[in-house]
Amino acid sequence: MTGLQANVKALDMEAHNTANMNTDNFIPQSASFTEARPVGTGVTLSVAARAQSAAENVGGAPSGTDPASSITNSLVYKAGFDLSARLIQAADERLGTLIDIRA
Template sequence: MAIAALSSGITGLNASERALGNSAHAIANIGTQGFQPTQAVFKENAPAGSGVSISFQAQQLQAADAPSGTDLATETTNSLVYKAQFDLSAKVIQAADQNIGTLINTKA
């Protein structure tokens, strides 16, 4: 069970890291004319409880001479959420690591 928690935590870290990178990319291109950011979409892996995966969904394209489609307020909020997800995934890994240590010490 602790190994499954480690796996879930790691997939959560990876997905959160990719989502943060995507949000940072959108913010970095806020001044780029015609830039269309992608939206991170999280999905639970099968079977349930085995982690999370992420995909990116493109937004509707605008004309090339249109201003950037990046909404700074949305991206800032998303960044805070992704950071919290990352921190929680790290806590899952930390707890699983402690449980594995306890199991090993008990059997030693």
């Protein structure tokens, strides 16, 4: 479940960056996935402002948001969400099989 939640938050963040692409002086954010504590209990997401510099302003947007990076990140976060959903589905199916065997 934490993987689903973290990827949804990351998608929201990237959508916010894209929506503000033409906003002057908007500082885009970047997502960083880290393992939750205690180890093995899931994943957490920390969002931090990206360092903005003229060198990073590759996309030419007033905000410094790079459209290509934004699209790529969105695809990665969507794939992470899909993978987390499949993992939950597989675990649910295995649990159902275990319950049927014991019945």
